[in-house]
Amino acid sequence: MRTTVTAAALGVAALATAAAPSAAVPAGAAPPGQGARCGPGELCLWAEPDYTGSRTAHELTELTTEACTALPEGSSAQALVNRTARPVTTYQSAECEETGDFETYPGRGGGTWAPASPYRVRAFKIWES
Template identity: 55%
Template sequence: MRLRLRTSTTTATALFTGLATLAAALTLPTALGTVPAHAATTGRTAAASGPCAAGQLCLWPRADFAGKRRTFELSDTDIESCIALPKGVSAASFANRMGRPVTTYQSAECAETAEYNTYPGGGTWVPRSPYQVRAFKVWER
């Protein structure tokens, strides 16, 4: 009986250790779905097209931060208003360094009937958006 109990305890300990290791490997925001799987929060640069400074939302027309960068700053962007990109302009990659959550929309009218995702502020780099971004909203924290 003791042998069986020790085996069970050993198995339970190994299982618990494995689960703890797995939990440590996951970041809480990613595990909860706060950051979409296609977004990277660190280790991304956009040196080829110019950096995205703190306090900015930067949008690139092509994946991997390629093409002419467009920047928006909180000081000249209305909070919780739909900001449409100019007609015929869209973004395939972007970085949110505003310090506030930003929702990107496939629809130029910020319609929730098309694709949309919200990205946390401060340093979310998205090298390949899952859709062409045509508008965005900046949220109060």
């Protein structure tokens, strides 16, 4: 019975999405209500998942590309938005060591949105291309 109810609920959700395609968020686009929180050309990091907690924003004008930028000691990020036109790699290590986890988020027009990093981000690099 539970499977039937779940399948029926998913079917209704799929029909609702198909009937109203403008309500769907395209891949890589900003989640509803988040666009104003990270401006074009910025890399924004949040201390907690789902774009909550304290937020920091970084622009290319204040950074050296391809250089490791550590977050302040004792701080980390768990959600991010890359609205730069360049790829950004985040690191679990504060020294951008590749012995810990790291992930690269592409730079593209509308931005790359990651509501939950698989690790605590302690540093990042913005690449030339």
